Amino acid sequence: MPDGAYPFQMVDGVPVVTAPSEIDTTTVGQLRAVLRQRQSCGHTTMVVDMTGTQFCDSAGVRELVRAHQRALARGGALRLVMPADGAIRRVFTVTGLDRIIPHFATLEQALAQIPAAAGQPLRPRSDLGSAAAPARPPAPAREHRPAADGRRCERCGAVFVPQREHARFCGVGCRAAWNRDHLGDPAVDASALAWSVAAMSEATGRLPGVKVWDKPRAWAAVGDAVWWITMVDATLVRHHPEVYDAVMAAQAPAERALIEQTLAGLRFVRNRIGRGAGLGEVINTVSPNAANRRITGWRWKRVPEPALAWLPARGQAWEKARYRAYQAHLAGLTIGETLGRAVAFLSLTGANATSITAAREHATRS
Numbered sequence: 001m002p003d004g005a006y007p008f009q010m011v012d013g014v015p016v017v018t019a020p021s022e023i024d025t026t027t028v029g030q031l032r033a034v035l036r037q038r039q040s041c042g043h044t045t046m047v048v049d050m051t052g053t054q055f056c057d058s059a060g061v062r063e064l065v066r067a068h069q070r071a072l073a074r075g076g077a078l079r080l081v082m083p084a085d086g087a088i089r090r091v092f093t094v095t096g097l098d099r100i101i102p103h104f105a106t107l108e109q110a111l112a113q114i115p116a117a118a119g120q121p122l123r124p125r126s127d128l129g130s131a132a133a134p135a136r137p138p139a140p141a142r143e144h145r146p147a148a149d150g151r152r153c154e155r156c157g158a159v160f161v162p163q164r165e166h167a168r169f170c171g172v173g174c175r176a177a178w179n180r181d182h183l184g185d186p187a188v189d190a191s192a193l194a195w196s197v198a199a200m201s202e203a204t205g206r207l208p209g210v211k212v213w214d215k216p217r218a219w220a221a222v223g224d225a226v227w228w229i230t231m232v233d234a235t236l237v238r239h240h241p242e243v244y245d246a247v248m249a250a251q252a253p254a255e256r257a258l259i260e261q262t263l264a265g266l267r268f269v270r271n272r273i274g275r276g277a278g279l280g281e282v283i284n285t286v287s288p289n290a291a292n293r294r295i296t297g298w299r300w301k302r303v304p305e306p307a308l309a310w311l312p313a314r315g316q317a318w319e320k321a322r323y324r325a326y327q328a329h330l331a332g333l334t335i336g337e338t339l340g341r342a343v344a345f346l347s348l349t350g351a352n353a354t355s356i357t358a359a360r361e362h363a364t365r366s
Helices: 028-040 058-073 087-094 107-112 172-182 186-205 215-239 241-249 253-274 313-329 335-365
Strands: 008-011 014-018 045-049 077-081
Touching (some): 028 045, 028 058, 045 058, 045 107, 058 077, 077 107, 186 215, 215 253, 215 335, 241 253, 253 313, 253 335
Parallel strands (some): 045 077
Antiparallel strands (some): 008 014
């Protein structure tokens, strides 16, 4: 790992980390180390300057989300600097991560409204150097937490009861208006979606090559695949609901139910590991077939129902539904079978959404 990949400096009492042009598995360990070091020194708010970053893989994104969660638990935040016309900014927008981590176009803007106390070291906490879950256990990339049994529309602010877990708008009109205001260049959005689908396929395609004896790498590879599948699923539901529903409706009824429940079960896995649980708690690494020496032959375990009292009523209902889907349609099945089913559906849906977006752009310019 190259030294100095993430240099940092103190600016007005706030640690500012400068990210390299590419954040991937070869440098993410150093990103984790520098962020944890600053947090262990008691800094509740930090800034990561991604002005020169052209690529960030899922490992890097997850590390940023986790650092933000740790900061939130202590009353601070992680702030990102991403130019509005940069490649990384569009990927964060289309995948919904721009609504999770605060981001700014310039370093000056990122530093402008940080309270003086936020940049000052607090008494160091020993648990920040461990892999323990934050005091408040949010899950990465999950939908906005509902208010009581409702959820506020991101366009008009009206409270509505969501019929789908990723719903963010009270109706078609608000969704269309928000898309017009926020999504920008359709070609860029289509490119970001295609990039996300490709990253998902790459993450799942790596699984057969991971050795079963290399448990740390195996857990990381499976977690990476689950993260990308659920991110692409959420992106398609949020930004391309008509295409998503059309592809789903084209499936035979039994297959449609199986796909829906598989994706819901994977969201349960994502949320569970996002709150600090290890994949070893949900994966049985002892294959009944001694000849099967690939992690894709590992099977999902049956697990007890999680405690959900910390969630509001609607959040509990969603998570219980995910748990039931996991128990019914993942537990006992292999990693390869379940992930493969999800990737096949999402790849088809993503390709259709990209084609339709490109066709609309062409029609608009003609």
